[in-house]
Amino acid sequence: MADQTSTIPKGWKMTTLGKVAEITSSKRIFAEEYKTFGIPFFRGKEITEKYNGHNISTELFISEEKYNDIKNNFGVPEENDILLTSVGTLGNPYLVERDLKFYFKDGNLTWFRNYKDLLPKFLFYWIVSPQGKEILSYAKIGSTQEAYTITKLKGLSLTIPELSEQRVIAAVLSSLDSKVELLREQNKTLEAIAQVIFKEWFVNFNFPGATRKMIDLELSQIPEGWIVGKLGDEIQTILGGTPNTEKKEYWEDGTVPWINSGKVNDFRIYEPSAYITKKALEESAAKLMPKGTVVIAITGATLGQISRLEIESAGNQSVIGLLPNEKFSSSYLYYWMVENVSNIINTATGGAQQHINKNDVNNFDFLIPTKSVLEKYFMLADPIMEKISGNCFQIQTLSALRDTLLPKLMKGEVRVKGFNN
Numbered sequence: 001m002a003d004q005t006s007t008i009p010k011g012w013k014m015t016t017l018g019k020v021a022e023i024t025s026s027k028r029i030f031a032e033e034y035k036t037f038g039i040p041f042f043r044g045k046e047i048t049e050k051y052n053g054h055n056i057s058t059e060l061f062i063s064e065e066k067y068n069d070i071k072n073n074f075g076v077p078e079e080n081d082i083l084l085t086s087v088g089t090l091g092n093p094y095l096v097e098r099d100l101k102f103y104f105k106d107g108n109l110t111w112f113r114n115y116k117d118l119l120p121k122f123l124f125y126w127i128v129s130p131q132g133k134e135i136l137s138y139a140k141i142g143s144t145q146e147a148y149t150i151t152k153l154k155g156l157s158l159t160i161p162e163l164s165e166q167r168v169i170a171a172v173l174s175s176l177d178s179k180v181e182l183l184r185e186q187n188k189t190l191e192a193i194a195q196v197i198f199k200e201w202f203v204n205f206n207f208p209g210a211t212r213k214m215i216d217l218e219l220s221q222i223p224e225g226w227i228v229g230k231l232g233d234e235i236q237t238i239l240g241g242t243p244n245t246e247k248k249e250y251w252e253d254g255t256v257p258w259i260n261s262g263k264v265n266d267f268r269i270y271e272p273s274a275y276i277t278k279k280a281l282e283e284s285a286a287k288l289m290p291k292g293t294v295v296i297a298i299t300g301a302t303l304g305q306i307s308r309l310e311i312e313s314a315g316n317q318s319v320i321g322l323l324p325n326e327k328f329s330s331s332y333l334y335y336w337m338v339e340n341v342s343n344i345i346n347t348a349t350g351g352a353q354q355h356i357n358k359n360d361v362n363n364f365d366f367l368i369p370t371k372s373v374l375e376k377y378f379m380l381a382d383p384i385m386e387k388i389s390g391n392c393f394q395i396q397t398l399s400a401l402r403d404t405l406l407p408k409l410m411k412g413e414v415r416v417k418g419f420n421n
């Protein structure tokens with residue numbers, strides 16, 4: 001491990017993780033003790049989802065009786081304890097929330113608690129900082145499946161300022177993270193509002209000016225003046241392509257944004273998976289799609305995922321772009337696809353690797369309301385889409401600022417006002 005003594009900022013001290021925190025694990029829970037309801041039981045997967053701000057997708061439980069027995073005899077995670085993924089996917093921390101009752105799997109996770117001269121949130125940010133990640137790598141064992149050991153974690157060195165400076169550093173970083181989280185929550189709310197509006201107008205036919213007769217139409221019917229056409233007749237669709245990866249002139253020093261199908265998992269796309277060159281764009285199947293294009297993944301694990309380009313970008317051959325035009329803005333195309341994607345997937349072909357193709361999308365029935373109804377809808381929906389877009393770029397800016405400040409604050413290269421000793 002590199003010698004850090006010569007780079008310790010004034011007023012900071014070098015210590016080890018084992019001296020400033022109790023590092024332990026859980027009591028063993030056997031598979032036969034798992035329940036289908038009760039107290040949530042977390043593994044590395046659930047902690048990673050927590051760390052990434054996602055909802056927990058799978059849950060195990062233990063009984064309330066078992067939880068209380070462990071709590072009374074050994075203790076359970078409490079607010080500001082930290083759990084660290086320690087097998088397979090390494091280094092994702094979770095700062096335990098207030099009043100959250102759960103227990104966790106031994107071996108999969110390492111438990112930090114009972115701190116001394118260390119603020120929990122400062123430790124959290126140290127763990128996710130570049131220097132924290134580098135130092136944590138010295139606690140790894142194994143080749144097939146890497147893991148941290150408690151003994152090695154206890155011996156890792158770190159430099160820390162006094163608690164007062166830790167508190168200010170954590171407050172600066174938390175402020176940025178809180179703003180990002182607020183914008184993400186606002187986007188979730190805006191997205192839900194827009195989906196409700198679309199469904200009311202174009203699924204339930206409960207739009208301004210609709211008569212009771214229109215609202216009571218069967219699903220196989222549509223309001224007077226509306227028609228059903230084919231998607232490909234109304235808008236342009238683009239199938240992407242991947243430039244030859246063996247040709248350096250297609251990738252090195254590229255300036256043209258390009259996305260793969262995995263990127264379509266993102267809520268909105270405001271940064272590319274990679275950059276390709278203009279030569280690659282000219283000589284491959286990749287085609288540039290404008291900002292506002294609705295993209296859908298058409299194969300594999302991402303089949304049916306939908307997103308919207310907030311930047312101009314090309315895509316690979318597993319991505320189809322639906323280009324907005326003067327008649328149909330992306331606020332209609334996006335939520336129309338959200339409502340209809342499951343029906344399009346029902347046309348998917350393939351066994352182990354299901355997929356849909358461009359013809360499936362082009363030939364799908366597409367609802368075409370009257371111009372007056374669409375114009376009223378766009379007046380409501382377009383500003384919502386643009387607000388979501390603006391929030392995404394604010395998130396990008398704040399996240400970049402946080403990522404820039406994080407290593408500098410953790411090394412004492414940038415000192416918060418009042419601590420520039």
